[in-house]
Amino acid sequence: MRPDRTIGRLVRRETHSSRAAASVLTAGALAGLWLWLALESVLALLQEHPLLVSPDHLGRWIIGVPANTVPAGLVAGGAGLAILGLVLLWAAVTRGRRTRHALHSNRSAVVADDEVLAAALSRRARLTAGLTPGQVTTTVSRRAVRVQVRPTSGVPVDRDAIDAAVGDELAAYSLDRRIALNIHILREGALGQ
Known part of the structure; x- marks a missing residue:
């Protein structure tokens, strides 16, 4: 590798921020959610008591959310998820420059x-x-x-x-x-x- 190319890489590393923390945090949260759902599914197949909630109870709750929730609550929940999605998209797309x-x-x-x-x-x-x-x-x-x-x-x-x-x-x-x-x-x- 040429020295000027190495210097350019070092300078870029020092002047731009990494996305590693946001990536690890998002991936960890999603992995934890999927592992919990997989564990609950296995416990339901083995007919054991669930850790938090069984998959069939969770499914019925999700289906009943629109009927049992105030419309303003649904709008607030949707807006919160949209904002979270926009923040993650913004973190992925924008260039992170350090001062x-x-x-x-x-x-x-x-x-x-x-x-x-x-x-x-x-x-x-x-x-x-x-x-x-x-x-x-x-x-x-x-x-x-x-x-x-x-x-x-x-x-x-x-x-x-x-x-x-x-x-x-x-x-x-x-x-x-x-x-x-x-x-x-x-x-x-x-x-x-």
Whole structure:
């Protein structure tokens, strides 16, 4: 296997979440239900006492549910099953992305958490503008970086310098996909900073 292909597989494993937990939970619940039904059927064939309910009692109960249940209860039960089905379908179809980004490297798989990237970009913006740590907050999402700067009251900040510095920092990471950069300077400043 080529190294670049191996690196790609490692990066994908770290940036996407597994469906193993949902699959095991669903399969375990279904297997438990079928095993219980099989056990009850065997006990009924051997004419033993059932663990919970015999298959013929269960069948009669299922047949009698529509006649013995309020229509609102049937609608609620159907809606609950539909929601469960949609949740399982959504978990199976959608891509599970973790809050991480891959950084380009020819030698190894490098993955950074979005919070780590946000802290580094905040630090760069803060040092460029000469601000304290509480005056710059950064959020990193899958497609965008938003830097929010709260200047000291009465002291203007150079938006272009912050934009250039944070842009250079972001470019130095060589992320696997392009991310839009948005610098937002707040109008109200921080007092006594």
